[in-house]
């Protein structure tokens with residue numbers, strides 16, 4: 438299996454791999470706003486809604502049929518921990534986007550999750566190769582506490598931009614604040630610029 442190492446993406450944003458004000462941990466901490474929702478592959482679906490010509494729903498089998506890649510990535514949490522060298526396998530969002538007829542005026546994406554969590558990203562930030570809909574971590578099915586069966590992962594942003602247990606991808610013409618963005622965390626969330634709050 439080939440692993441694409443994208444841990445050098447920091448070079449686009451800053452001088453050091455460890456963003457300013459972060460400390461490195463060898464753990465992969467769990468950070469969830471509340472209860473872990475009861476999700477499983479059998480009943481789980483991912484809907485694509487909003488500014489697309491045809492709304493669609495993918496079940497587990499349909500997601501597994503999409504092109505996948507394994508990447509080595511770092512995780513940066515806005516609360517101050519960074520965790521390096523995770524191998525995530527999943528569908529790069531640009532690969533999914535190619536199959537969707539996204540409206541030309543779509544500019545933002547709101548991700549919805551099974552625990553009621555939401556988070557917003559500009560469409561351009563979602564169309565990076567490193568943004569994965571991931572279902573495997575270090576060669577094992579993604580643990581439920583880390584967002585299994587399927588979560589978004591956004592290594593160029595603080596990790597709250599990556600919705601665990603993602604159930605809906607809503608394309609939008611205008612931005613809207615998600616769960617943490619409404620509670621004062623940054624809309625842009627660039628770790629190397631320390632965009633923690635807004």
Ligand SMILES: Nc1nc2c(c(=O)[nH]1)N[C@H]1C(S)=C(S)[C@@H](COP(=O)(O)O)O[C@H]1N2
Pocket residue numbers: 465466467468469470471513514515550551552554582583584596597598599600601602
């Ligand atoms: N659905 C959902 N996604 C979420 C969260 C959450 O509470 N619910 N927490 C976010 C935050 S703040 C972080 S740091 C990461 C943590 O991912 P981890 O628990 O796998 O480390 O998930 C993000 N995605």
Ligand SMILES: [Mo]
Pocket residue numbers: 468514515516596597
């Ligand atoms: Mo976080």
